[in-house]
Amino acid sequence: MDPIAFGIVAACLLLSALFVVGSKNLVHAVLWLAVTLASTAVLFVLLRAPFLAGIQVLLYTGGVITLMLFGVMLTRRHERVFIENETTRERRLPAMLAAAVLFGVVSASIYKTPSLPNGPVRTVTTDEIGRSFLTDQLLAFEVLSVLLLAAMIGAIVLARKADFGKERSRVVPRREKAT
Amino acid sequence: MMPIQPVLLLSATLFSVGIYGVLSRRNVVGILLSVELMMNAVNINLVTFSHYHGNHVGQVFAVFSIALTVAEVVVGLALVILLYRAKSDVAIDGAQALKE
Numbered sequence: 001m002d003p004i005a006f007g008i009v010a011a012c013l014l015l016s017a018l019f020v021v022g023s024k025n026l027v028h029a030v031l032w033l034a035v036t037l038a039s040t041a042v043l044f045v046l047l048r049a050p051f052l053a054g055i056q057v058l059l060y061t062g063g064v065i066t067l068m069l070f071g072v073m074l075t076r077r078h079e080r081v082f083i084e085n086e087t088t089r090e091r092r093l094p095a096m097l098a099a100a101v102l103f104g105v106v107s108a109s110i111y112k113t114p115s116l117p118n119g120p121v122r123t124v125t126t127d128e129i130g131r132s133f134l135t136d137q138l139l140a141f142e143v144l145s146v147l148l149l150a151a152m153i154g155a156i157v158l159a160r161k162a163d164f165g166k167e168r169s170r171v172v173p174r175r176e177k178a179t
Numbered sequence: 180m181m182p183i184q185p186v187l188l189l190s191a192t193l194f195s196v197g198i199y200g201v202l203s204r205r206n207v208v209g210i211l212l213s214v215e216l217m218m219n220a221v222n223i224n225l226v227t228f229s230h231y232h233g234n235h236v237g238q239v240f241a242v243f244s245i246a247l248t249v250a251e252v253v254v255g256l257a258l259v260i261l262l263y264r265a266k267s268d269v270a271i272d273g274a275q276a277l278k279e
Contacts, residue, residue: 001181010189017193017216021200026209033212036193040219047186047230052241056222059245064215064252071208071256075263095202103195110187117183121233128235129242137239144246151250158257 001046001120009046012039026072034065051126186227193220207259207269211252218248 016035023029037060044053110116133141193216200213222241229237263269 001186003181006181006185010185013189014192014196017196020216021196021203021213026206026212029209029212033215036216037219040223043223044226047226049226049230049238049241052222052226052238052245055242055245059249060215060219063249067252067256068208068212068215071211071259075208075259075269091205092203095199098202099195099199102198103191106191106194107188110184110191116187117228117231119182120230124229124233124235124238129238132235132239133242137236140239140243144243148246148250151254155253155257158254159260 005046006043009039009043013043027069030065030068030072033068034061037061037065048120048123051129183227183231187224190220190223190227193217193223205270205272207262207271208256210271211255211259214255215248215252218244218251 013036016032016039019032020029020036023032037056041053041056041061044050044056197213197215197217197220200216201210204210204213222244225237225241225244229235229241259269
């Protein structure tokens with residue numbers, strides 16, 4: 001991996017991540033998250049994982065960002081009001097402290113661990129990933145498909161209106177009254 | 180050839196930024212965004228170790244984790260919409276009905 005290219009991608013990632021947590025307008029935060037996820041795809045290309053980069057662009061930058069934008073738009077209170085992120089100083093300081101402590105512990109352990117791999121031995125091909133999914137990691141694959149089904153059913157059950165049937169029966173008599 | 184430590188450090192930083200976002204945001208959608216950041220850091224770690232070890236299982240599980248995140252976003256947004264319908268507000272402070 002080229003250190004200069006890594007530096008550029010890392011700068012993009014960190015800056016956009018800071019904007020994601022920092023920007024007041026939530027729509028801007030979602031768009032900055034799109035930048036973060038796209039730079040992650042570039043980082044995957046640098047790490048010689050082109051298949052993962054493609055999946056990242058398709059699922060994250062395509063799917064998740066669209067869903068998030070829908071979420072922001074559907075849950076705003078009024079038409080013209082910006083979706084503000086009203087965070088206070090009393091909230092921000094402990095959050096910053098917790099993040100700093102976590103970062104300190106993790107980075108210290110990264111540099112203290114003696115047996116980290118030194119460099120890439122060989123490049124993983126997409127062929128290997130596909131074969132592994134259908135042979136060694138078949139259980140993970142099947143669990144994933146069951147999980148997707150469960151998530152789909154769960155989301156439908158949660159998000160539909162609970163009184164859907166009642167509402168329809170209420171609408172019909174009203175229309176009869178009008179005629 | 181680059182050592183692995185800077186990449187791991189980058190992913191640790193992303194994760195910490197995500198933690199900060201989860202703890203400081205009030206809007207539930209904002210919290211979900213920060214969780215996405217953290218999951219992204221995890222994926223970077225998986226792919227990095229897969230690359231540096233020359234082993235494909237890391238990438239297989241990165242695919243697994245990406246699909247998992249998408250499912251989580253779908254269910255999370257359904258919950259957010261449910262919260263919005265119940266309270267007509269998506270600030271996390273309002274969602275204490277079970278606590279009180």
